[in-house]
Amino acid sequence: MSKRVLKVGLIGGGGGAFIVNPHQKAIHFDGTRRVVCGALHTDPKVAMSEARKWPYKLKGYPSYDDMIEDQARLPIGERIDYAVIVTPNFVHYDPAMKCIGAGIPVFCEKPLTVTVDQAVDLAKAVKKCKVPFGVAHTYIGHWSSWFSRWIITSGKLGEVRWVDAYYLQGWLATRLEEEGQMQASWRTDPKRAGASCCGGDIGSHAFMQLRFVTGLEVTHVRGMVETFLTGRQLDDHFTTYCKLSNGGRALVRATQIAIGRKNDLGIEVNCSQGSLIWRQEDAERVTICLPGEPDRDYWRGAVGGTDSFLKKLPSWVADEPTIPAGHVEAFHDAYARLHRSFEADVRKYNAGKKFNCDGSKYANVEDGVKHMKFIAAAVKSARNNSKYVRL
Secondary structure, eight states, rough: OOOOEEEEEEEOOOOOOOOOHHHHHHHHSHHHHHHEEEOOOHHHHHHHHHHTTTSSSOEEEESSSHHHHHHTOTTTTSSSEEEESSSOGGGGGHHHHHHHTTOOOEOOOOSOSSSSHHHHHHHHHHHHHOEEEEEEEEEGGHHHHHHHHHHHHTTTTTTTEEEEEEEEEETTOGGGGGGTTHHHHHTTOHHHHHHHHHHHEEEEEEHHHHHHHOOOOEEEEEEEEESTTTTTTSSSEEEEEETTSSSSEEEEEEOOOTTOOOEEEEEEEETTTTEOOOOOGGTTTEEOOOOOOOOEEETTTTOOOOOOTTTOOOHHHHHHSSSOSSOOOOOHHHHHHHHHHHHHHHHHHTTTTTOOOSSSSSEEEHHHHHHHHHHHHHHHHHHTTOOOEEE
């Protein structure tokens, strides 16, 4: 018997928002989830107008309060199975808390909130209500990120010594916020974005990639949080030197003023017996460097044979690719893998079964809290002559 298709509600996404589009594609990717309703804008008139002209039929609500209240009255199976929050940062906390209180699982865009206190409150509510909660750290959804995590955490390259995790962009090399560009306007506004623009927006992904791939935590941070464009309210360049929980060191860095860079997220992990290299713009490939041997390139979907280094892959890595090697997966596939993994926990929740939500397949609320604490520590350090701050 086929599974019941899960119902998903959108909070935000109207008015030309970018991030709703990859979420929509990901939700509909497998045919087991579909968007059925949405509160698409903070202005009730705009919200209803956006719903009427949406590319497919959905029930529109004038506000997320209306949507949550209406859906919470329905039994499981008739109401939405989870809500996706795709609003600017300052409209994450309130709808997330209200969904949690109504027993509705949440998949929220990052960063989790605008303050550490809000993030901690959310985590407490999730723990109390025992509701699935995911944070949309897109790039850990790549199969190659899962593969990299297995290689490093299984100890195949020995102990982690040094990590360089970075995200380089150039789109804020001019004052786009002065031109009314929506994405730039709210990201550079501390009231809507929080304490950091560059660190919160893309440094968050580099930080998450470091933690996800290595399985290690950042314990201390030295930060340089810089603004190169005069008059800009928040940083456009973000650099941190980190101590890791195993005694290793890491550099987590991000910039949005590197003209020519698009979405160059990458990680290099130097271990005691070899190194691993991965770049998001070439996301199918993971390079392994072993001493005295030629570098080895592994490709998604093409690692099933005998190999003296890999030997045998666990099934959760080997069986996961959805299309044959050479047919390139990308950004939307990474999003779909996150939603697919979240769906599994939502189905368990609906059935009254135990679910993991442990951060091994998608970022959870605790990951969101750790990122907020990381940003706060980096900003505090930068304001104190880049002295170490303990997380």
